[in-house]
Each structure stands twice: as structure tokens, then as C-alpha cells.
Amino acid sequence: NAGVTQTPKFRVLKTGQSMTLLCAQDMNHEYMYWYRQDPGMGLRLIHYSVGEGTTAKGEVPDGYNVSRLKKQNFLLGLESAAPSQTSVYFCASSWSIEGELFFGEGSRLTVL
Amino acid sequence: SQKIEQNSEALNIQEGKTATLTCNYTNYSPAYLQWYRQDPGRGPVFLLLIRENEKEKRKERLKVTFDTTLKQSLFHITASQPADSATYLCASLTGGFKTIFGAGTRLFVKA
Numbered sequence: 476n477a478g479v480t481q482t483p484k485f486r487v488l489k490t491g492q493s494m495t496l497l498c499a500q501d502m503n504h505e506y507m508y509w510y511r512q513d514p515g516m517g518l519r520l521i522h523y524s525v526g527e528g529t530t531a532k533g534e535v536p537d538g539y540n541v542s543r544l545k546k547q548n549f550l551l552g553l554e555s556a557a558p559s560q561t562s563v564y565f566c567a568s569s570w571s572i573e574g575e576l577f578f579g580e581g582s583r584l585t586v587l
Numbered sequence: 588s589q590k591i592e593q594n595s596e597a598l599n600i601q602e603g604k605t606a607t608l609t610c611n612y613t614n615y616s617p618a619y620l621q622w623y624r625q626d627p628g629r630g631p632v633f634l635l636l637i638r639e640n641e642k643e644k645r646k647e648r649l650k651v652t653f654d655t656t657l658k659q660s661l662f663h664i665t666a667s668q669p670a671d672s673a674t675y676l677c678a679s680l681t682g683g684f685k686t687i688f689g690a691g692t693r694l695f696v697k698a
Contacts, residue, residue, distance in 0.1 A: 523684065565631075
């Protein structure tokens with residue numbers, strides 16, 4: 476039982492490049508989330524999904540897009556990376572709206 | 588806007604003492620609060636959930652309180668150990684299915 480798996484774990488991009496972070500969960504959870512974590516800022520919600528085919532904006536959605544085509548996968552895309560998007564990205568899932576969040580190990584992204 | 592605030596200063600305590608961490612919320616009334624532990628380079632791990640009508644909840648050496656008058660939750664670790672050293676995060680659900688987090692408090696337990 477892998478839980479929540481994020482790929483890649485590390486990535487370096489140049490400004491303007493695009494990339495996709497993949498999150499996969501094997502717990503059959505309905506809810507999935509993408510957060511970014513920056514020093515002193517804590518975890519900030521980027522986008523989330525309450526079920527397959529649904530997505531919604533979180534606290535800091537600008538510059539990111541997401542898709543949830545399959546229940547087990549939640550993709551986070553950066554169309555044109557900016558240095559301000561240098562961060563550690565965490566994916567999480569939960570079985571209910573108030574259930575505990577299960578997190579992946581994080582994806583460290585550096586934009587030069 | 589709805590916010591969760593935690594003491595950004597690190598907490599340093601001696602092994603065996605009780606660590607107390609604070610979580611304050613503003614501009615909303617959460618139905619519950621969650622506490623997570625995060626080790627360096629790892630994702631957060633869920634510890635406890637306390638509902639607004641529970642006042643206090645315990646799990647082994649952990650105790651969480653919820654004071655709706657003060658808009659505050661306290662997280663206690665009794666008989667602390669060096670292995671308890673980590674960052675502790677407070678979280679809650681806001682409107683629209685959004686779970687938001689505080690910035691976390693780093694705890695150092697000295698042997």
C-alpha cells in the first residue's frame with residue numbers, strides 16, 4: 476500500500492518552461508489537494524478536487540492548472556514557470572471532507 | 588480572510604517536560620481542528636482531530652484542547668522526548684471544502 480505518491484521528487488526548470496507534477500493515491504479517496512510550502516508561510520492550498528472530474532481553486536491558484544481525469548490521480552501543471560513558483564509541493568488526499576489528510580513526500584521545484 | 592496562526596518562534600524544551608503549542612484562528616468558527624507532525628524533508632502526518640464541542644482530546648502522550656471563546660487550540664506533549672522534535676501544524680476546514688494550515692511551530696527537545 477503506497478499511499479500518496481508524487482513524481483518527480485526534484486525538478487529544476489528555467490523561467491517560462493512548463494511541467495506537470497503527478498500525484499497518485501491508492502486509497503480510493505474522493506478528495507485530493509495540492510499545497511505549496513514555503514519557509515515561514517506554511518502550507519498554502521493551490522487547488523483541490525472533491526471527486527473525479529472536479530477541480531476548484533484554493534488560496535493561491537494563479538499560475539497553476541490541475542486535472543482529475545481519474546479518481547486516483549491529480550495533476551498539477553505549470554504552463555510558464557516563474558521563480559516565484561520555486562517551492563516544495565505537497566499532494567494530499569482524504570476519504571471525507573473532515574477526514575485526515577494523507578500527504579505525499581513532496582516535490583521540490585526550483586525555477587531559475 | 589480566514590486564518591490560522593501559530594507561534595513562528597521555535598520552542599526549545601528539556602526532555603521530560605511538557606511542550607505546549609498554540610493555534611489561533613480568526614474570522615471564522617471551525618467545526619474542528621486537526622494537528623499534524625512534519626519532519627524535515629517529509630510530508631505532514633496526521634496526529635489528532637478535535638471537534639468544537641469536545642473541549643479536550645487525548646492520545647497517548649498527546650493532549651489537545653479547543654477553546655471557542657478564545658478561538659484557540661492548545662497542543663500538549665507530556666514527558667517529551669528528543670524524538671518528538673519536529674514541526675507541528677494546525678489545520679482546519681474553511682468554507683468550500685478548503686483545509687488550511689498554520690505556518691507551524693518547530694519544537695526542539697533537548698536530551
